[in-house]
Amino acid sequence: MKRSLPQSLDQVGGMRAARWFRESTAGQWDNFGPDAQREQQDRAIARYGLADSALEWSVASSGWTSAWRTPTWEAMVASAQAGAFDVLVVGYVSRFLRNLKQTLIAVEDHLHAAGVAKPAADDHNPRGSLNVKVADARAGSSADKGATMRQVGRIGWAGLAISAVAAALGLVLAVGSAIAAGDWDLAPMPWIGIGMTLTVVGLAGAACFALLLDVVEPIGWWRLLAVPPGLLVGAFWAFVLIVGLPTTGGTDFDVPTILYTLPTLMAVLVIATVALALPAVVGRRVAAGR
Numbered sequence: 372m373k374r375s376l377p378q379s380l381d382q383v384g385g386m387r388a389a390r391w392f393r394e395s396t397a398g399q400w401d402n403f404g405p406d407a408q409r410e411q412q413d414r415a416i417a418r419y420g421l422a423d424s425a426l427e428w429s430v431a432s433s434g435w436t437s438a439w440r441t442p443t444w445e446a447m448v449a450s451a452q453a454g455a456f457d458v459l460v461v462g463y464v465s466r467f468l469r470n471l472k473q474t475l476i477a478v479e480d481h482l483h484a485a486g487v488a489k490p491a492a493d494d495h496n497p498r499g500s501l502n503v504k505v506a507d508a509r510a511g512s513s514a515d516k517g518a519t520m521r522q523v524g525r526i527g528w529a530g531l532a533i534s535a536v537a538a539a540l541g542l543v544l545a546v547g548s549a550i551a552a553g554d555w556d557l558a559p560m561p562w563i564g565i566g567m568t569l570t571v572v573g574l575a576g577a578a579c580f581a582l583l584l585d586v587v588e589p590i591g592w593w594r595l596l597a598v599p600p601g602l603l604v605g606a607f608w609a610f611v612l613i614v615g616l617p618t619t620g621g622t623d624f625d626v627p628t629i630l631y632t633l634p635t636l637m638a639v640l641v642i643a644t645v646a647l648a649l650p651a652v653v654g655r656r657v658a659a660g661r
Contacts, residue, residue, distance in 0.1 A: 374454070374486025383488065384420035389456035390427035391447060393438055393466045405429060408462030415460055415490065424456045434469030439477060448477075451485040459489045523587050530580035531648060538573025538641070541566045545631075555634060567627035570637070574644050575626075578604045581648035590654025600646035607640055 377383050390412050392405045416423055428447040432438040450456065459482060461467045467489065468474045482489050545566030549558040585597040611626045630637040 374457070376483060376486060376488055380419055383458060383490075386421055386457035386488075387424040387455075388416050388421035388458045388460050389424050389447075389450070391459050391461045391467060392427065392429035393434060393461075393468075394429070394431040408466055411462045412460045419490075421458055421460070426450060426456055434465060434467070436470070438468055439470075439473050448481050448485075451482055451487045454485070457487060459487055461489065520587050524584065527580050527584040527587065527651075531577055531584065534573045534576030534580055536573070537569050538577055538644075541569025541571070541573055542641070545570060563631070564627070567631050571626045571630065574640060575608070577644050578608070578647060581644065581651060584651035585647070588651050588655055590651060590657075593650040593654030593657070595650075597647050597650040600643040603643045604640065604647055607636075607643075 377386070390409070392408050394405060415421075428443050430438055430441050430443040432441050432443075438444060447459070451459065464474075468477065478489050543566070544562050545558065548562035548566060549555040552558050582597070582601060585594045585601070588594075611629055630640070
């Protein structure tokens with residue numbers, strides 16, 4: 372016989388609660404681990420008077436493409452269909468699944484069909500977002516946000532890679548022409564000109580894309596390390612934009628010229644730009660390894 376679902380939070384008290392954990396994987400927008408999820412679940416279970424059944428399942432799999440295909444998922448669904456628990460508590464909506472279509476199928480066709488409610492103990496919502504029916508409609512906006520941020524991230528990584536290649540090629544041409552001439556000031560045209568132009572374009576692009584990635588990537592406190600080099604790089608570009616104006620320095624003080632006449636400044640700018648990109652690179656690898 373199909374069990375009836377509770378219609379409100381007032382009706383869940385005393386029901387048997389099981390837990391679902393899903394660890395973050397590379398590319399996902401938020402990276403709350405199992406410990407944070409358990410803490411949220413503990414508070415929700417206590418708040419609504421649920422009975423902890425000690426049943427729990429944990430999976431490290433993408434919520435977009437594969438979590439619902441894992442043996443762990445199948446075991447959880449089988450337990451629900453066997454009537455082993457009444458409520459499946461997840462840390463928050465996207466820790467269940469990310470794929471909206473599969474979320475709705477799982478909730479309506481599997482859990483609700485077995486008489487199991489699936490609340491989300493989302494502490495970021497002042498109401499606890501422990502919505503008994505389909506709070507998963509909220510997963511639509513969460514999924515859209517996640518998809519948008521991943522798309523922006525992909526653009527950022529592609530732009531950073533292209534900019535890095537341009538800057539590296541420019542430095543090779545500029546430094547190589549100077550070495551061939553025996554002196555930096557004797558580097559011949561057009562090689563030094565092409566090299567400096569590529570270097571400037573690459574450094575400017577790398578700075579923009581690195582800053583974008585530091586903002587949109589889920590790297591936590593790592594992004595704070597981008598502040599000092601960000602200030603230095605920003606100050607440089609603000610400076611060259613000002614002195615390059617016709618009312619100030621004019622074309623004689625364009626960026627390639629400034630960096631060519633001040634090679635030490637160029638070296639500092641290269642190092643600062645690399646330092647600006649490092650938090651996104653390192654932070655992403657650390658998050659992916661969680």
